[in-house]
C-alpha cells in the first residue's frame with residue numbers, strides 16, 4: 001500500500017502491514033502524510049489532533065489548568081497535582097544516591113546471569129533478561145522486594161507486572177502483595193529506604209505530619225502509586241537497554257568511545273560513584289542521542305476535557321490529542337541529518353541548537369516522567385558495565401549480537 005492510498009481511520013489495516021506493536025512507524029507516517037502543521041486525523045472512529053508545533057506542545061505541557069491537560073496515565077487534574085507533589089521528593093538526587101547499592105546489587109546479578117547464559121547457550125534472547133534486570137532494579141528500589149527475579153522469572157509479581165496493561169486482575173495481584181508489605185512494615189515499625197516507604201510516610205498510615213500542605217495519600221492511593229511505578233519503571237527501561245545493546249553491537253566505534261571515557265574517568269576502578277557517573281559528558285550525550293533515535297515511548301496522548309480551540313481548530317470535549325515524539329525526533333527541521341547517530345549534538349557546546357519541545361523522550365512539562373532521573377541513572381550504570389564486548393555476528397534475517405568478556409579477544 002503506498003502512502004497516498006493510506007485511508008486515515010483504518011488503523012488496524014495499516015498496523016497489519018507494519019507488523020505487530022508498531023505504533024511508531026504509523027505515527028511517523030501520519031506525520032509525513034498529513035504534514036507537520038497541527039492536524040486532525042482519525043484513529044479508528046476516534047478523531048485525534050496531532051500536535052507537532054513546539055509552541056503548542058509547550059502550552060499543552062505547561063498549563064496544568066488547561067482543559068487538555070488530562071494524561072491517560074492514572075489520576076486526573078487536580079488530584080494528579082496533589083499526588084505528584086507528594087511523590088516528587090522521592091526522586092531527588094539524595095534519594096537517587098541512596099538507591100546505588102540496590103542498582104549495584106542488580107547489576108551484579110545481571111553479570112552473573114549473563115556469564116551463566118553465555119557459558120551454556122550459543123544464542124541468548126536478551127529481552128527477557130533485561131526485563132528481569134529492570135524489574136529487579138525497580139522492585140528493589142520501590143519495595144525492597146528481594147526475590148532475585150533474574151533467577152526466578154516466574155515470580156507472580158513479575159508476571160503480573162508484565163501483563164499489567166492487559167488485565168485489571170494483575171493489578172490486584174500486585175496490590176495484594178504491596179498490602180502485605182505495608183502491613184508487615186507498620187506492624188514491625190520498620191522503615192525501609194525505598195519509594196514505598198516514602199509513600200507510606202506521606203500517607204494516612206503514618207502519624208507524621210507531612211512537610212507540605214497536601215492531604216495525605218489514602219491507602220488506595222499508596223497502592224495505586226506503587227503499581228504505577230512498578231509498571232512504568234521497568235518496560236520502558238528494558239526497551240532502551242535492548243536498543244542500546246543492538247546499537248553498540250552494530251557500531252563498535254561508539255563502544256570504544258564510551259569505554260575510553262570510562263577509563264579516563266575511573267582509571268580501571270570498578271566501584272563507580274554517582275557524582276563521577278553524572279559528570280561523564282560523552283556518556284550523557286550518547287544516552288540522549290540513543291533516546292532521540294530510538295525512544296521507548298514514541299507518542300503521548302492527552303484528552304480534551306472540555307470543548308476548546310487549538311491553533312484555530314475546534315476540539316470537542318473528548319478529542320484525543322497526540323504528540324508524536326518519535327516523529328519530532330526524526331524531523332530534519334529539528335535535527336540536521338536526523339537519521340545519523342551523532343551524540344555530539346547533545347554535548348554542552350552544541351546543546352543550544354536543540355529547539356525547545358523537540359526532544360521529548362521523557363515528555364515535558366509538569367506531567368513529564370517522574371522517573372526520568374532514576375531511569376537515566378540506571379541506564380548509565382548499565383553502560384558503565386564494560387565487562388562485556390558486544391560484537392555483531394550476523395545481519396542475516398535477524399540480528400545476532402554476541403557478548404563476550406572484554407579481556408578475551
Ligand code: HEM
Nearest residue numbers: 073232233236237296297300361362363367369370371375
Ligand atoms: C527509559 C525509561 C523511561 C522512559 C522513556 C519514560 C517515559 C515516560 C514518558 C514519555 C512519560 C509521559 C507519559 C505521558 O505524558 O502520557 C512518563 C511518565 C511517567 N513515568 Fe516514565 N519513563 C521511563 C522510566 C520510568 C521509571 C524508571 C519510572 C519510575 C521509577 C517512571 C515512572 C513514570 C510515571 C509515574 C509517569 C507518570 C507521571 C505523571 O503523570 O505525572 N518512568 N514516562
